[in-house]
Amino acid sequence: MNLKRFGLIAVAYVSFWCAVALAEGTFDSTVSDSALSGGQTSVFNSSRDAFAKPTANLPTEDLRDFTFGNKIFNTKWVTAPASVASLDGLGPTFNRSSCSACHFKDGRGRPPIAGELYMKSMLMRLSVPGIAEDGGPKGHEIYGTQLSNNAINGVPAEGYTRITYEEISGTYDDGMTYRLRKPSYEFVDLGYGPLGDDILFSPRVAPAVHGMGLLEAIPEEIILSLADANDENGDGISGRPNMVWDAVKGKQALGRFGWKANVATLRQQDAAAAQGDAGVTTSLFPEQNCTPAQKECLAAIDGGTPEMSDKQLEKMTFYVSTLAVPARRDVDVQDVIAGARLFEKASCVACHAPQLRTGKHEVAALSDQDIQPFTDLLLHDMGEELSDNRPDYQASGSEWRTPPLWGVGLVKTVNKHSFFLHDGRARNLEEAVLWHGGEAAKSRDMFKAMSADERQALIAFLNSL
Ligand code: HEC
Numbered sequence: 001m002n003l004k005r006f007g008l009i010a011v012a013y014v015s016f017w018c019a020v021a022l023a024e025g026t027f028d029s030t031v032s033d034s035a036l037s038g039g040q041t042s043v044f045n046s047s048r049d050a051f052a053k054p055t056a057n058l059p060t061e062d063l064r065d066f067t068f069g070n071k072i073f074n075t076k077w078v079t080a081p082a083s084v085a086s087l088d089g090l091g092p093t094f095n096r097s098s099c100s101a102c103h104f105k106d107g108r109g110r111p112p113i114a115g116e117l118y119m120k121s122m123l124m125r126l127s128v129p130g131i132a133e134d135g136g137p138k139g140h141e142i143y144g145t146q147l148s149n150n151a152i153n154g155v156p157a158e159g160y161t162r163i164t165y166e167e168i169s170g171t172y173d174d175g176m177t178y179r180l181r182k183p184s185y186e187f188v189d190l191g192y193g194p195l196g197d198d199i200l201f202s203p204r205v206a207p208a209v210h211g212m213g214l215l216e217a218i219p220e221e222i223i224l225s226l227a228d229a230n231d232e233n234g235d236g237i238s239g240r241p242n243m244v245w246d247a248v249k250g251k252q253a254l255g256r257f258g259w260k261a262n263v264a265t266l267r268q269q270d271a272a273a274a275q276g277d278a279g280v281t282t283s284l285f286p287e288q289n290c291t292p293a294q295k296e297c298l299a300a301i302d303g304g305t306p307e308m309s310d311k312q313l314e315k316m317t318f319y320v321s322t323l324a325v326p327a328r329r330d331v332d333v334q335d336v337i338a339g340a341r342l343f344e345k346a347s348c349v350a351c352h353a354p355q356l357r358t359g360k361h362e363v364a365a366l367s368d369q370d371i372q373p374f375t376d377l378l379l380h381d382m383g384e385e386l387s388d389n390r391p392d393y394q395a396s397g398s399e400w401r402t403p404p405l406w407g408v409g410l411v412k413t414v415n416k417h418s419f420f421l422h423d424g425r426a427r428n429l430e431e432a433v434l435w436h437g438g439e440a441a442k443s444r445d446m447f448k449a450m451s452a453d454e455r456q457a458l459i460a461f462l463n464s465l
């Protein structure tokens with residue numbers, strides 16, 4: 001950790017612990033700041049719609065745009081030509097026909113469960129060794145950079161992924177045992193021939209999309225100041241930014257979105273998702289999602305150029321930017337307070353940064369907010385076990401962006417499951433922590449060394465986020 005990073009985190013600690021102290025006070029009738037994960041944007045909602053609300057401070061006149069954007073996010077795109085021309089253009093190849101199919105209730109996806117044949121809210125990124133012109137992963141000549149498990153009539157789908165799990169067991173220092181499941185992947189029903197031996201792949205579940213605008217509003221200097229690429233302070237935790245291609249600016253930019261911080265801005269993330277996940281083109285990414293070898297795909301009728309209008313893309317991006325972060329719950333419960341201390345003691349905060357402040361954002365409601373995202377948006381080496389062996393811009397196979405933890409305690413309510421980590425291998429929060437390795441191995445070992453009560457307190461804290 002460099003000095004600047006230390007300074008920032010020290011400031012963060014002080015306010016974080018003041019907030020915890022506030023929570024301990026019994027006479028404070030106002031809501032303590034520690035509950036306000038998204039600052040003044042936070043919403044008090046712990047229902048199934050907890051991730052689906054506009055920021056609390058959004059001016060009323062902006063609600064129309066939010067609602068319009070919500071509609072585009074939920075739209076099931078249909079095959080062109082259709083009677084509603086503004087909502088056609090699905091495919092030719094695609095994964096799902098709407099954003100909300102994967103980001104259900106603006107929440108997170110999961111791997112298939114027993115009896116389900118294919119990935120419904122998760123996808124498989126593909127590439128071959130080498131780098132593309134833009135510095136990103138080099139697409140497979142025939143399959144491109146993502147396996148599309150769906151296609152419109154007359155066009156072959158690319159294929160499916162079958163996941164099998166191997167159960168492995170381990171032991172906490174107190175002798176209690178635990179079980180984890182390690183995934184392996186097999187490609188089946190490939191529509192365009194074999195993928196080849198040098199195929200690189202990265203399974204990724206859809207992350208929840210609340211709080212995205214706040215993450216975009218964190219000043220770049222702050223994120224860079226948290227980096228300590230060469231681990232100069234020798235704490236075993238480095239953290240470095242991913243530098244990715246910004247297609248709008250036509251140059252390299254700091255990556256923030258995606259499991260490897262592989263996309264720079266929300267607008268590009270949304271347009272890339274429209275193209276890559278639903279096969280819907282935008283002025284930003286106007287090409288159909290076909291490779292030169294996919295003849296039927298190339299010959300298919302499109303839904304206009306582009307298929308999603310600039311207005312639709314703009315409103316959808318506004319919607320995703322202004323989805324609010326739910327306020328914390330149970331901040332004054334003893335276990336939760338104890339868990340917060342353990343979270344610090346085990347150095348979880350070295351990556352899951354507890355407090356940051358947003359700068360200026362074009363959406364005024366997101367500007368100058370004290371937030372508790374529990375991420376530094378940096379890449380960390382998480383060890384061989386979590387590695388996908390697939391580089392993504394500067395990120396190596398074993399490096400992943402620290403995911404924000406706000407809202408993790410509500411995933412079960414919103415999405416009716418508790419699968420965590422990039423590939424959903426963890427069946428609950430405890431397993432997610434146990435899979436930590438690499439730079440986070442020390443933290444994981446401290447978790448394993450805790451008493452059962454302490455572990456339960458730490459999980460109670462995570463559930464309060
Ligand atoms: C097939 C499932 C699927 C569909 C459909 C889908 N997404 Fe995603 N989404 C994902 C996955 C997987 C990721 C993580 C991508 C990565 O790591 O590269 C993601 C990431 C995102 C992120 C960034 C989240 C973060 O934490 O950084 C946003 C925003 C987003 N998607 C918006 C959209 C929008 C808008 C649409 C519709 C146009 C959409 N998605 C459609 C699966 C999907």
Ligand code: HEC
Pocket residue numbers: 237343346347348349350351352380381382386400401402403404405408419420421422423429432433436439440443444447458462
């Ligand atoms: C070195 C940085 C680092 C440290 C230290 C660290 N984490 Fe993480 N954490 C990550 C990264 C990166 C991921 C994503 C890994 C993946 O998906 O494969 C992650 C994932 C998680 C997740 C799952 C989130 C999700 O959306 O799926 C939880 C929960 C979590 N960490 C809790 C903790 C706790 C508790 C500690 C301390 C015991 C801790 N982490 C320490 C970097 C870190």
